[in-house]
Amino acid sequence: MKKLLKRMTILSIAALSLSFLFPTGAALAAQDNNYENTVTNIAHRGSSGHAPENTIAAYDLAFEQKADYIEIDVQMTEDGELVSIHDTTVDRTTDGTGSVGDFTLEELQNLDAGSWFDSSFAGEKIPTVEEILDRYRGKIGILVELKSPELYPGIEEKLADALIERNLDKPNNNKIIVQSFNHDSVKRFHNIIPSMPVGVLVGHGQADNGEITDEHLEQYAKYADYVNPNKSLLDQDTVDRIHHRALKTWPYTIVDEEWVDLLMDYGVDGIITDYPELMDFR
Structure with missing residues (x-):
């Protein structure tokens, strides 16, 4: 025994x-x-599949859904205030009409930015960037997209000032990243705050016959930390070439599980999505 x-x-x-x-x-x-679970979950314009994009309602919901970052679109008012709205006009997402840059902040915040999505969001306002920074810094990461910065001379300095005022320009800055399709704007911002990570957004118009080339990546690697392309511009080889240059990639905009699975198989570092719950891993 x-x-x-x-x-x-x-x-x-x-x-x-x-x-x-x-x-x-x-x-x-x-x-x-x-x-x-190491793949970063970025809520595109907030949880914009469930609430009106670029509003406090959408950002709060993304936080409740435990997204890692909210993505915000930034433009500038006639009186030089930074606000979060995607289109260069207010027509689609408010009850107003006209170009964002032709409104003062007070005029913009008199618009209803929620009813277009659903009547339950009536009265949602276009938030300021300062309001967003104060509300969410240290609680959730913020991916700031400079939207059509060529329309707003000095917008990079305005954003830098808002970040510096809050001591968010330091390394380990509570997860603030700045990106844009306008790569000259990204370079300008990088020159103002070199310590802050920046990303280049890449659409089909900036690719070479549907490919992000080695030449593109070599240029991006001189100043950027992230290459964030349209999801359809990625394949395994492209992700590997991005990583080979010590860059990260957060593709946009994912709205279904099939794309989540495919991109994760490629080994992307983050996923920008209208539906943060898609990243509740199975």
Whole structure:
């Protein structure tokens, strides 16, 4: 009997040792889930699939859904205030008409930015960037997109001033990243606050026959930390070439599970989505 117990103990120890060397399917699945959870979840214009984009309602919901970042679009009013709105006109997302840059802040904030989405959001306002920074800094990351900055001379300096005033220009700055499709604007901002990570947005018009070339990446790597392209511009080779240059990639804009799975298979670093719950890993 003692010999049998001794033999069983030895076998149990051996089995335990093997389990460390050769994980079971369940253990491997757990490891995979741990890897997946390193992919950053960026709520595009807030949780914009469920609430009116670029409003406090959408940002609050993204926070409640445990997104890692909110993405905000930034433009400038006639009187030089920074506000969060995507289109260069207010027509689509408010009850007003006209170009964002032709409104004062007071005039913009008299508009209803929620009813277009659903009557339950009636009265939502266009928020200021300062309001967003004060409300969310240290609580959730903020991916700031400078929208059509060529329309707003000095917008990079205005944004830098707002960040510096709040001590958000330092390394480990509570997760603030600045990006734009206008790469000259990204360079200008980088020159103002070199310590802050910046990203280049890449659409089909900025690719070469649907490809982000090595030449593109070599240029981006001189000043940027992120290459954030339209999702359809990515494949395994492109993601590998981005990573080879020590850059990260957060593709946009994902609205279904199939794209989440595909992009995660490629090894992207983050996913910009209208539906943060898609990143509740299965």
